[in-house]
Amino acid sequence: MKVRKPRELPEPPADTECIVYSNRTSVHVSEKGVGATFLNKRRKLVRTVHYDDCYNTVRDIRQADYIIGIQTVGDIILELKGSNLDHAVSQVHETLTRWRTDAIRFEPIACLIVFGSRIPRITTRSAVMEREFFQDNRAFLWIRESGAEKFNLRKLLGKTNAH
Secondary structure, eight states, X not given: OOOOOOOOOOOOOOOOSSEEEEXXXXXXXXXXXXXEEXXXXXXXXXXXXXXXXXXXOOSSSOOOSEEEEXXXXXXXXXXXXXXXHHHHHHHHHHHHHHHTTOTTOOSSEEEEEEESSOOTTHHHXXXXXXXXXXXXXXXXXXXXXXXXXXXXXXXXXXXXXXX
C-alpha cells in the first residue's frame, strides 16, 4: 500500500507584523466588533495584509483595513465598517488604486465592505453602489452585513457564480 506524503506548502516570505500567512480552513479578521470569515476548504496559503496604518503607513489618505489573498486566486480588499457607506466606498477605492501598483498584489482584485450593524435600505443603495463601482474601477465591490455569511474568495472575485 502506497503511503501518501503530506502536501507541502510553498515557503512564504518571512512574516512581518503586517502580513500573516495561514493554511487553516477558515481565516477570520475583525476590528471593533465587525468581522469577516473567509473559507479555505482546500487549505491553500492565505495571505492577510493588515493594510491600514500598518503595511501602508501613508497618513491622511483613506485606506481599507485588510487585503486577503491567495496567490493563484486573487486579492480581496476588505473594509470593516460600523457605519458611513460613502466613506467605506472611498476607502476601498483609494486602496484599490494604490494596491494595483503594489509589487506583492495578486490578480485579480475585488473589494468587500462588511458592516457591523444593519443599515436601513442598504440593499437597494448598495446594489447601485456595487454596479457603479464596477463601471468606474473594473473591479467587483460587495457590500455585506457582518456575521451574515462566510466568504469564498473565488466567488467574490467572480471566478464562479457569485450569490
